[in-house]
Amino acid sequence: MRVRVRTILGLVEVLGGREQDVEVAAGTTVAGLLTHLGERCAARDPSGVFRAEGGGIQPHIRVLVNGRQPAFLLGPETELHDGDDVLLLPPAAGG
Amino acid sequence: MFAGGFTGVILRVDLTTRTSSTEPMPADVARDFIGGAGVGIKYLFDEVPAGADALGPENKLIFSSGPFTGTTIPCASRMAVTGKSPLTGAVGMALTGGFFPAELKFAGYDALIIEGKAEKPTYLWIKDGAVQFRDAGWLWGTHTGDCQQLLKDDLKDQGIRVACIGPAGERQAKVACIINERRAAGRKGLGAVMGSKNLKAIAVRGSSEVGIADEAKFKAARSSMREEMRQSPVLYSAFAKLGTPMVVDLTGALGILSAKNWSETGVFVPVEQLGAESQKEVNIGRNPCHNCPVACSQIKIARTGPYEGTIAEGPEFETYYSLGTNTGVADQGAVIAADRLCDELGIDSMSAGSAVGFAMELYEKGILDSAATGGIDLRFGNAEAMLEVLRLIALREGIGELLADGVKAAAEKIGDEAGYYAMHVKGLELPAYDVRGAKAHGLNYATSYTGADHNRGYAFQEIFGIPVPWEVDRFSYDDKGKLCKWNQDVRSATCDCPTMCAFLLDTSLPATAPANTAALMEAVTGLVYTPEQIVDVGERVNNLARAFNAREGFGRPDDTLPRRLMEEPLQEGGSKGQLIAQADLDAMLDDYYTARGWDVATGKPGRAKLESLGLGYVADELEV
Numbered sequence: 001m002r003v004r005v006r007t008i009l010g011l012v013e014v015l016g017g018r019e020q021d022v023e024v025a026a027g028t029t030v031a032g033l034l035t036h037l038g039e040r041c042a043a044r045d046p047s048g049v050f051r052a053e054g055g056g057i058q059p060h061i062r063v064l065v066n067g068r069q070p071a072f073l074l075g076p077e078t079e080l081h082d083g084d085d086v087l088l089l090p091p092a093a094g095g
Numbered sequence: 096m097f098a099g100g101f102t103g104v105i106l107r108v109d110l111t112t113r114t115s116s117t118e119p120m121p122a123d124v125a126r127d128f129i130g131g132a133g134v135g136i137k138y139l140f141d142e143v144p145a146g147a148d149a150l151g152p153e154n155k156l157i158f159s160s161g162p163f164t165g166t167t168i169p170c171a172s173r174m175a176v177t178g179k180s181p182l183t184g185a186v187g188m189a190l191t192g193g194f195f196p197a198e199l200k201f202a203g204y205d206a207l208i209i210e211g212k213a214e215k216p217t218y219l220w221i222k223d224g225a226v227q228f229r230d231a232g233w234l235w236g237t238h239t240g241d242c243q244q245l246l247k248d249d250l251k252d253q254g255i256r257v258a259c260i261g262p263a264g265e266r267q268a269k270v271a272c273i274i275n276e277r278r279a280a281g282r283k284g285l286g287a288v289m290g291s292k293n294l295k296a297i298a299v300r301g302s303s304e305v306g307i308a309d310e311a312k313f314k315a316a317r318s319s320m321r322e323e324m325r326q327s328p329v330l331y332s333a334f335a336k337l338g339t340p341m342v343v344d345l346t347g348a349l350g351i352l353s354a355k356n357w358s359e360t361g362v363f364v365p366v367e368q369l370g371a372e373s374q375k376e377v378n379i380g381r382n383p384c385h386n387c388p389v390a391c392s393q394i395k396i397a398r399t400g401p402y403e404g405t406i407a408e409g410p411e412f413e414t415y416y417s418l419g420t421n422t423g424v425a426d427q428g429a430v431i432a433a434d435r436l437c438d439e440l441g442i443d444s445m446s447a448g449s450a451v452g453f454a455m456e457l458y459e460k461g462i463l464d465s466a467a468t469g470g471i472d473l474r475f476g477n478a479e480a481m482l483e484v485l486r487l488i489a490l491r492e493g494i495g496e497l498l499a500d501g502v503k504a505a506a507e508k509i510g511d512e513a514g515y516y517a518m519h520v521k522g523l524e525l526p527a528y529d530v531r532g533a534k535a536h537g538l539n540y541a542t543s544y545t546g547a548d549h550n551r552g553y554a555f556q557e558i559f560g561i562p563v564p565w566e567v568d569r570f571s572y573d574d575k576g577k578l579c580k581w582n583q584d585v586r587s588a589t590c591d592c593p594t595m596c597a598f599l600l601d602t603s604l605p606a607t608a609p610a611n612t613a614a615l616m617e618a619v620t621g622l623v624y625t626p627e628q629i630v631d632v633g634e635r636v637n638n639l640a641r642a643f644n645a646r647e648g649f650g651r652p653d654d655t656l657p658r659r660l661m662e663e664p665l666q667e668g669g670s671k672g673q674l675i676a677q678a679d680l681d682a683m684l685d686d687y688y689t690a691r692g693w694d695v696a697t698g699k700p701g702r703a704k705l706e707s708l709g710l711g712y713v714a715d716e717l718e719v
């Protein structure tokens with residue numbers, strides 16, 4: 001299946017673009033996607049946004065699935081579906 | 096009388112009689128309201144009678160800094176300007192930073208209360224204890240930048256700080272603001288109040304320092320605050336470099352960056368043209384506020400196109416919305432030029448930009464024709480037309496006369512379905528965040544005492560994902576009333592009153608702001624508060640402001656949102672499908688009034704709540 005991964009600011013460089021479609025196996029969870037992205041982006045991720053060990057992402061990065069934080073779904077084990085919109089947000093401020 | 100922080104002196108100026116006097120800052124007012132917005136609203140409620148004409152001599156303008164202003168506390172740069180708003184008829188309170196607020200303090204005053212109306216154009220020259228009423232006929236008509244420079248030259252002191260109005264304030268355009276340096280007490284039409292008083296400018300020079308009650312405690316409290324700033328995951332690493340425009344990227348991704356008068360949020364998302372990356376090319380410097388180590392404020396230059404070479408301080412995020420996405424203008428140079436124009440003419444870039452976006456939608460829908468626009472091709476995206484209409488608004492000419500008093504008044508004049516497209520709450524035009532995708536932020540628009548004002552109760556939990564006081568789902572309605580109250584009270588108590596730049600609240604102090612404020616209050620002023628008592632100050636201020644509005648006839652029916660937000664779901668983007676239906680707004684309001692201890696049917700504060708906050712006299716006045 002295919003999910004849309006979007007990001008902003010400093011993470012654009014790490015992920016190699018503002019948005020991209022990513023092929024993952026059916027049943028992939030949020031945690032699984034982050035591990036996959038970590039492997040895929042390792043060469044562009046010197047500061048370790050994606051954690052090398054155990055998967056996951058730095059605690060200040062917000063992950064939204066279809067606009068919602070996984071905390072309000074099923075956490076990192078939230079299962080993704082074809083066409084889901086996954087947004088990775090580094091800290092921002094102002095406004 | 097005060098061990099530090101406060102000067103203890105309020106300066107009262109009567110423009111009608113050309114007299115001034117000083118009076119002590121009452122100890123109980125200082126304790127209960129701290130300063131800034133709190134003190135401004137206290138004097139507004141007590142001294143401006145119900146039903147006063149906001150543009151008449153009975154309205155007042157209160158310039159009030161706080162006990163932190165002018166000290167070496169980082170980012171304590173601000174001052175509230177308070178009066179009855181001509182735009183909304185409710186509390187008009189706007190904060191400004193820069194250097195004027197500290198200078199007023201150095202001149203010896205916690206607050207300056209302006210009363211009456213000058214017979215002819217006048218400016219005030221305040222040099223420490225000396226107050227002069229001076230002819231401003233020669234300044235009338237000047238832009239705000241020129242006005243400030245002319246006064247510095249004339250008074251032969253480049254260190255003077257000036258707050259002034261431009262041509263829009265002189266004409267009492269209700270979207271007019273007050274400018275000091277390149278900062279604005281921007282919203283709610285307070286520039287029109289100043290203009291109605293024939294007061295062109297206030298020039299200030301002071302030579303005293305702000306006292307500190309306990310130096311050792313002060314150093315400890317300040318360094319602990321600095322440490323929290325250093326620990327912030329965003330303050331120095333991102334915000335100090337990118338400034339507020341980074342929120343263009345964030346809200347664009349969240350699908351809540353409002354566009355084309357809120358008809359194309361999530362559809363028209365020009366992040367590449369107006370967001371953080373595009374700033375690199377146009378940023379040429381910084382201009383931090385008084386004693387601010389962050390320096391988020393950026394000076395920008397238009398690099399290409401017809402506005403090449405124009406320099407502005409800003410645009411900030413909100414202006415990239417109001418003069419950018421909201422008008423369909425995805426062009427850095429044009430937004431920089433329009434921002435500069437707003438500052439020079441003395442109009443609020445947010446309300447004025449909203450008014451232009453509103454007129455553009457009406458023009459595209461055929462509700463306004465080219466006879467109404469004076470032949471201006473007012474389609475979305477026409478930058479030249481936007482700049483021309485901004486100029487006309489400030490001068491009250493042509494279509495500018497229709498728009499100069501904001502979208503609510505314009506829609507009433509146009510009639511028919513224009514009201515549907517007028518994006519405001521209580522007459523104040525909406526800020527950038529399309530709150531269909533951020534419900535507590537939307538509830539704050541509906542209930543803020545100044546109308547649709549993101550700054551009175553910013554839901555950083557929804558926008559930035561900060562899990563304080565608890566983690567929230569931005570699409571959920573659960574407990575959003577309680578959250579909105581928390582945001583409004585904490586913001587008032589820790590930012591708007593002491594005073595403190597609100598950017599520190601969410602970047603550095605979200606969980607510790609009340610404790611930080613309490614520690615600093617004790618160190619600076621000697622007044623001892625618990626963190627809970629600090630938050631009580633915020634609750635008191637919100638209740639008193641609410642009481643002022645209730646006395647003016649505002650109630651639950653006014654706590655609403657534009658119908659578009661309740662009827663049209665977002666079509667695209669990161670919040671696709673979201674809206675705030677009337678029933679959901681009603682449920683949030685019930686939760687909010689209950690959390691506030693207000694009457695759920697009327698939205699009015701009751702006697703028990705008011706008395707618990709020491710506002711028994713307000714209950715008497717409201718007859719509740």
Ligand code: SF4
Binds near residue numbers: 170192382385389390
């Ligand atoms: S962070 Fe920005 S707005 Fe706040 S005090 Fe500093 S320069 Fe001014």
